[in-house]
Amino acid sequence: MMNIALLGYGRMGQTIEKIAEDRGHKIVLKVDKNDGFTLENIDVAIDFSIPEAAVHNISTCLKNNVPVVSGTTGWLEHYEEMTMLCKENDGAFLYASNFSVGVNIFFELNKQLAKIMQNVAGYNVSMEEIHHIHKLDAPSGTAITLAEGIMEHSKKTGWVLDQEVEDKIKINAVREGEIPGTHSITYKSEVDKIKIEHKAHSRKGFALGAVLAAEWLHDKTGVYSMKDVLGL
Numbered sequence: 001m002m003n004i005a006l007l008g009y010g011r012m013g014q015t016i017e018k019i020a021e022d023r024g025h026k027i028v029l030k031v032d033k034n035d036g037f038t039l040e041n042i043d044v045a046i047d048f049s050i051p052e053a054a055v056h057n058i059s060t061c062l063k064n065n066v067p068v069v070s071g072t073t074g075w076l077e078h079y080e081e082m083t084m085l086c087k088e089n090d091g092a093f094l095y096a097s098n099f100s101v102g103v104n105i106f107f108e109l110n111k112q113l114a115k116i117m118q119n120v121a122g123y124n125v126s127m128e129e130i131h132h133i134h135k136l137d138a139p140s141g142t143a144i145t146l147a148e149g150i151m152e153h154s155k156k157t158g159w160v161l162d163q164e165v166e167d168k169i170k171i172n173a174v175r176e177g178e179i180p181g182t183h184s185i186t187y188k189s190e191v192d193k194i195k196i197e198h199k200a201h202s203r204k205g206f207a208l209g210a211v212l213a214a215e216w217l218h219d220k221t222g223v224y225s226m227k228d229v230l231g232l
Helices: 009-021 053-065 078-089 099-119 141-151 204-217 226-230
Strands: 005-007 024-031 044-047 069-070 092-095 126-129 156-162 169-176 182-189 193-199 222-224
Touching: 005 009, 005 053, 009 024, 009 044, 009 141, 009 204, 024 156, 044 204, 053 069, 053 078, 078 092, 078 222, 092 126, 092 204, 092 226, 099 141, 099 193, 099 204, 099 226, 126 141, 141 156, 141 169, 141 182, 204 226
Parallel strands: 005 024, 005 044, 044 069, 069 092, 092 222, 126 169, 156 169
Antiparallel strands: 126 182, 182 193
């Protein structure tokens, strides 16, 4: 059993709370929006806040020797700064753009397909991500991670949102309804199309992965990802 701090108490935070409690853990602190907080008797913190609050939340945890798992996206220009802070404080930090076990398998599948396609002429790659209307950032952090996986094994030098640029991966970001998250990668030529897709049915997969990551992290030090948690 762990004492958990939830930094961010929106829809994802509420889903994490239920799953954590079902697994025998106790939520001892819930921080909504950008409120100040004090960390006492906390085994691990889970941050699903907003981009503007993430750096403050993560750094506060690391400075107070509280392991922190973060799934907040839209703040990654400060990622290296947070990893350095973690090392300076001999702390524990795990960031993932997506905690779903299925999505992390999809990340690896995406890389394998990109490796195959890098030696095949005539195909252009593009991506689409669909999320609920409440999502604040576009493209999603998951889409950016997928784009980075393609870039590792192709001549693409970056990604662009909703535009066609020859040496970039086009990401089409759609916001509609209450969709938890759908990501697809398409390789298209004049004669055919290859497409892989991950479609989330609910937020439960993301929330369960975050709790599994917190359970895995709480007695460790260092900087980790979901690949470490899942042994991928």
